[in-house]
Amino acid sequence: MELSQLFEDLLSIKPIFVNREVLRPSYTPDYLPHRKEQINRMATILVAAIRGETPSNILIYGKSGTGKTAVAKYVGRELERTCEVRRNPCTVLYINCEVVDTQYRVLYHLAGHFDREIPSTGWPTDQVYAEFKNGIDTESRTVIIILDEVDKLVKKGDEILYNLSRINSELDNAKVSIIGISNDLKFIEFLDPRVRSSLGEEEIIFPPYDANQLRDILEQRANMAFRQGTLDPEVIPLCAAFAAQEHGDARRALDLLRVSAELAERSQSDIVKEEHVRWAQDKIELDRIVEVVRTLPTQSKLVLYSMVLLNRKGLTTGEVYKVYKDLCHKTDMAVLTQRRVTDLISELDMLGIVNAIVVSKGRYGRTKEISVSTPTEQTKSVLLEDYRLKSLGGIRLKSVSIPVTQTRLYE
DNA sequence: CTTCCACGGGAACACTGGGGTG
DNA sequence: CACCCCAGTGTTCCCGTGGAAG
Structure with missing residues (x-):
């Protein structure tokens, strides 16, 4: 077979995807279904930043895939935008503590946002802390620090949380408030009582999605991700049902939908069918295990x-x-x-x-x-x-x- | 009540990859 | 350059402890 023919064949298949990216976990949509309440709650707390006051610290709880990160990022983005319009300096910093999981590295990242040159290792921690503190205090501004998966941090000592939660008393110009995100409801028990009360000034709970809500989420994204009419009507409800069994994990639901479509595409099917979803369900689990074992x-x-x-x-x-x-x-x-x-x-x-x-x-x-x-x-x-x-x-x-x-x- | 084995917390240590100082 | 300091990680050592069979 000639090479050109080979590709011709592949190109003649109508693609299922229009935009695969909107199904990936990294994508933050502009509209988050069934999270209005949480968004409003967060906005009411953070609006203080626009008025030039220090917002309360917030603790966000909820199982994985309940939209905690997406909501926090979304509200943070809107806040920054509004502050910019009003010429009110405000910075929202996002740190995932599963990746950045020691106090040194957290401070290193934070300080990095304020153009402080710090070696990624070597210094005493208090020096990095001082550098960060001086970095933000150079002008009057509000800094919101989002610590995703804080429970991962706490397991190695709550010193940073203690320091960060009382940093305001050492600042003359800037104001800092912290948003902690955790999927472990019990993690707060391990905290020093002082940290606990200061970090948990406000608490927002993210309940799991039920199957209907998951369906809404999937439909909304599917409209952006796929060509019209490429999904069997069964597909979305089934993805939603599977994910609802897994404590209502939206990330899982989206993964399932994406992988189903990829499998359909690979098997040269024009539309995604129910069997692809079941197939995907197995594949995801197996892939996960293989990956874990391998590494x-x-x-x-x-x-x-x-x-x-x-x-x-x-x-x-x-x-x-x-x-x-x-x-x-x-x-x-x-x-x-x-x-x-x-x-x-x-x-x-x-x-x-x-x-x-x-x-x-x-x-x-x-x-x-x-x-x-x-x-x-x-x-x-x-x-x-x-x-x-x-x-x-x-x-x-x-x-x-x-x-x-x-x-x-x-x- | 004793006995047994391994659980699991905590301290101590070794080592790595970096920094600063004389 | 030699030397010591620092945070972080993986490991060993020590030891108190649980709890049902005997």
């Missing part, structure tokens, strides 16, 4: 591989550790302590790759009961892609001494 640190991979080899439900830490030690020797890796391996297993649990629950087996002590919750063979092959684990390819469990545990025999 695991090597030691975690070894631990996971041990469990995959054992290939049984209700493993105990002791068993896994014995196999793990053996694998370490075979691959020439450093052997970590059991204490550390317990942590690695807990991390795998958090990622949803394994299930681990602590059980007490009476006379036979306390342990974790672990089972791998991903398809064994696929997990195995992804793990073996790592060049450091290559040599484990043909390994059999019999080469590993199976511990004699009477414990396991009766359940």
Whole structure:
């Protein structure tokens, strides 16, 4: 086949997408359905900034995909716009604490917005703090700091939050207020009471979307994303229903819609059908797991591989550790302590790759009961892609001494 | 009531990649 | 240049603790 013909064929297929970008999580729409209440609430608090007062700090709660970030960014953008018109200096800074997750780096980013030259590492933290403080205090202005996923920050100490929440008393010209976004309702319990009261002056809750609301969101975006008539009428309700089961996650719903359409496109279908959605549902989950497993640190991979080899439900830490030690020797890796391996297993649990629950087996002590919750063979092959684990390819469990545990025999 | 095993918190340490000073 | 300081990360060491079988 001639090359030109090859592309001709592909081009003759009518594209399903008009604009794929509007379905991506990074896209912030101009209209946010079913969030009027929250938007108004936030605007009423932040309007103080336009009047030249310091707005209250805000805490925003809600599960993932309930529009917290989108609303915060949207209101922030509008606020900046209004302030600009009124020549009222106001800056909204957005920081995602999952990416920028230490106090040094938060301050480094903040100071960076005010043209302060700071090395990305090396300085004492208080010096960076002072630099940031001086940076904003050069003129009279309001600075709103949006800290997305603050719970990730708090896990490493609440010092920055403490400092930021009382920074106003050290400023002569500028004013600072903080918007914290969290999907963990309990995170505030870990805070110092002083930080808690100051940060939570105002609280806004984002309830999950129900299936109908998700449908509205999807329809609105679908109008921008697709050519007319490329969606089966079943598609949007189904995406909405699936996502509603996952605690009303709009991001998930949009992902589902986008992937469904991509799959339809790839299978050269002119329209997106119900089957594509079901297919997409599986694909998203599998892709996620493959990606997580692939990017695991090597030691975690070894631990996971041990469990995959054992290939049984209700493993105990002791068993896994014995196999793990053996694998370490075979691959020439450093052997970590059991204490550390317990942590690695807990991390795998958090990622949803394994299930681990602590059980007490009476006379036979306390342990974790672990089972791998991903398809064994696929997990195995992804793990073996790592060049450091290559040599484990043909390994059999019999080469590993199976511990004699009477414990396991009766359940 | 004892006993047992591993859980999991916390301190301490090692190491990395950067800075500033003499 | 040598040297020490700093934040951050991953690890080891130490140890108190849970809780049902025995």
